[in-house]
Each structure stands twice: as C-alpha cells, then as structure tokens.
Amino acid sequence: MSQSLAKQCNDLKEGIGTADNNECSTLFKEYSSCLQGALKERGIDRLLEDAREDNKENDAAFLGRKK
Amino acid sequence: MVLTHTTNHTYSHPFPTVTLAFFLRYCSPQLNPFASHVLSTDTISSHVDPETGRLHTTRIHLKKSRMPPAIMKLLPTSLTGGGAADKASYILESSVVDMREGWMSTESRNLNFVGVLSVVERQMYVAPRAADHASGGTTDVETKVVFRSRLGERIRDRLGHPSSAAAATAAAPTDSTSNHGQQDGWLSRFGARGVQRTIESLASTKTQDQLGKSREGMRMILERLRQTGIIGVLELRKMARERSMDAV
Numbered sequence: 001m002s003q004s005l006a007k008q009c010n011d012l013k014e015g016i017g018t019a020d021n022n023e024c025s026t027l028f029k030e031y032s033s034c035l036q037g038a039l040k041e042r043g044i045d046r047l048l049e050d051a052r053e054d055n056k057e058n059d060a061a062f063l064g065r066k067k
Numbered sequence: 068m069v070l071t072h073t074t075n076h077t078y079s080h081p082f083p084t085v086t087l088a089f090f091l092r093y094c095s096p097q098l099n100p101f102a103s104h105v106l107s108t109d110t111i112s113s114h115v116d117p118e119t120g121r122l123h124t125t126r127i128h129l130k131k132s133r134m135p136p137a138i139m140k141l142l143p144t145s146l147t148g149g150g151a152a153d154k155a156s157y158i159l160e161s162s163v164v165d166m167r168e169g170w171m172s173t174e175s176r177n178l179n180f181v182g183v184l185s186v187v188e189r190q191m192y193v194a195p196r197a198a199d200h201a202s203g204g205t206t207d208v209e210t211k212v213v214f215r216s217r218l219g220e221r222i223r224d225r226l227g228h229p230s231s232a233a234a235a236t237a238a239a240p241t242d243s244t245s246n247h248g249q250q251d252g253w254l255s256r257f258g259a260r261g262v263q264r265t266i267e268s269l270a271s272t273k274t275q276d277q278l279g280k281s282r283e284g285m286r287m288i289l290e291r292l293r294q295t296g297i298i299g300v301l302e303l304r305k306m307a308r309e310r311s312m313d314a315v
Contacts, residue, residue: 005107005129047178
C-alpha cells in the first residue's frame with residue numbers, strides 16, 4: 001500500500017486498511033488529525049486553500065454539469 | 068495563455084469496477100507498475116452526501132518529478148529550488164461518484180509550481196445506458212487537461228508581494244541583487260510569453276505520453292479485479308505491505 005506523505009501517520013493509515021467497520025471511523029479520525037498536522041507543517045494547508053479559492057467557480061460549474 | 072487537450076476512451080469493464088480501480092490505482096507497485104513515481108497517497112476527506120447519495124473524496128498524492136525535466140532545465144534554480152527533493156509535486160485529487168446515476172467526475176491539479184505551470188486534469192466517467200449493461204458493461208471516460216503557465220504574472224503574488232506585482236512588471240527592476248530582479252532579467256531576456264508557451268506545449272506533449280501509461284495502469288488493475296475480484300486485490304495489497312515492512 002502506498003505510504004502516507006508523513007511518516008508519523010503511516011501506522012494509522014495502514015491500520016485503517018485492516019480495521020473492521022467500527023474501528024475504522026475512529027482510526028480515520030486519528031489519521032485525519034495526524035495528516036492535518038503534517039499538512040500544516042509543510043505549508044500544504046495554505047496551498048490547498050489557494051487551490052480551493054482559485055477553483056470555486058470552476059467547481060460549481062463542473063459539479064453542476066450532471067443533475 | 069492556455070492549452071487544452073481532450074481525449075476519449077472506453078474501458079471494457081463495468082462502471083463499478085472502473086471506479087474501484089480509480090481509487091486503487093496508486094495503492095501498490097505490484098498492482099500498477101506505472102505508479103512507481105507516486106510517493107504517497109493520503110485521503111483528506113471522504114463522505115457520502117446524504118441528500119444525493121454521492122461519494123465525495125479528496126486525496127493528496129505526492130508524485131516524483133511531474134514537472135518535465137525539459138521545463139526544469141529551462142527555469143533558473145531560484146524558481147525550482149534546485150535540489151532533487153524539490154522535484155516532486157503535490158497533486159490534489161477531488162472526485163464525486165454517483166452510483167445511481169452512473170457517473171464519476173474527477174479533478175486533479177498540482178499544488179506547487181502553480182506559478183510556473185498549472186495543470187488541471189478533469190475526467191468524466193460514464194456508464195453507458197442500460198442496454199449495454201447486458202453485454203458485460205463498458206465505461207466511457209473523457210479526459211480534459213488544461214495547461215496554463217502564469218510565469219511572470221503571478222509568481223510575485225505567490226511569493227507574497229501582491230501589491231508590487233503590477234509595478235514590478237511595468238518598471239525595470241532597480242534592485243538587481245534581489246531574487247525578483249534576477250527573475251525579471253531572466254524573463255525579459257527570453258520573453259515571458261514565449262517561455263509560457265514553451266512550458267505549456269512541453270507539458271502537453273509529456274502529458275500525452277503519460278496518459279497512455281496511466282490508462283495502461285488502470286487496465287492492469289481492472290484485469291486483476293476481473294481475475295481475482297476485490298478480495299484478491301486486497302490480499303495482494305496486504306502481501307505487498309508485509310513485504311515492504313520486512314524490507315524495513
């Protein structure tokens with residue numbers, strides 16, 4: 001399985017793959033917060049915001065295409 | 068400056084299998100040997116809209132040297148960072164799947180280097196009408212890639228000097244020792260427009276090569292799913308994981 005971009009989130013990510021349904025959502029939350037921290041650390045959270053801002057109009061048009 | 072490239076393709080696999088393959092396409096080099104340049108994959112969010120029943124997923128991939136080497140050579144190290152580690156791109160992938168209506172729309176865009184080149188790939192996967200389902204099912208996909216170089220237009224915005232951007236392009240740089248001065252000099256030597264066009268067309272050529280490989284990778288996963296089903300694929304993924312742990 002592919003790695004997480006942050007080493008410290010890898011175990012949580014791997015765990016999700018083998019977890020049953022109940023464990024899964026708990027693990028995903030833990031993984032998610034681990035990932036958010038890693039994204040912030042690398043400044044990717046800002047890039048994400050930029051991309052979303054850049055693309056708000058596009059999204060509306062694109063996702064509205066199929067109704 | 069925008070360059071657009073559109074292609075159509077039909078997979079000879081049913082829509083549910085193709086959507087599964089889309090999400091598994093980077094999961095292991097054993098499954099997809101064309102994905103060895105993908106360093107990591109993370110899911111930022113994933114939820115089903117209770118109203119529409121659509122699955123919304125956002126993922127971030129880290130890919131090795133997605134920026135074509137020819138472009139890297141073209142640019143001064145002040146822009147590219149120079150080091151090999153910097154030659155990786157973060158790709159944001161957003162997708163929406165509607166199983167009931169039988170379509171999946173995806174969008175992938177680079178997060179870094181956007182000042183040099185922004186590549187946005189949009190795909191629309193559609194299950195053909197019911198009549199075709201009897202024959203085993205196929206899936207149509209339209210891929211549209213938009214290349215845009217804003218080199219010299221927005222690079223200063225990205226560097227955090229939005230107000231100076233307009234002024235800097237109008238007036239010649241006075242401070243030649245600064246980074247900005249170097250970039251301006253370099254750009255005006257070649258002509259920003261020409262460089263933008265070159266970057267867009269180089270990237271477009273490279274992407275057309277890549278699209279064939281990405282399709283080939285999808286096809287290998289689809290074949291595996293056909294042969295062994297999802298359980299077989301998950302087994303293989305587990306084996307690959309254990310093997311990589313052994314190696315560590």
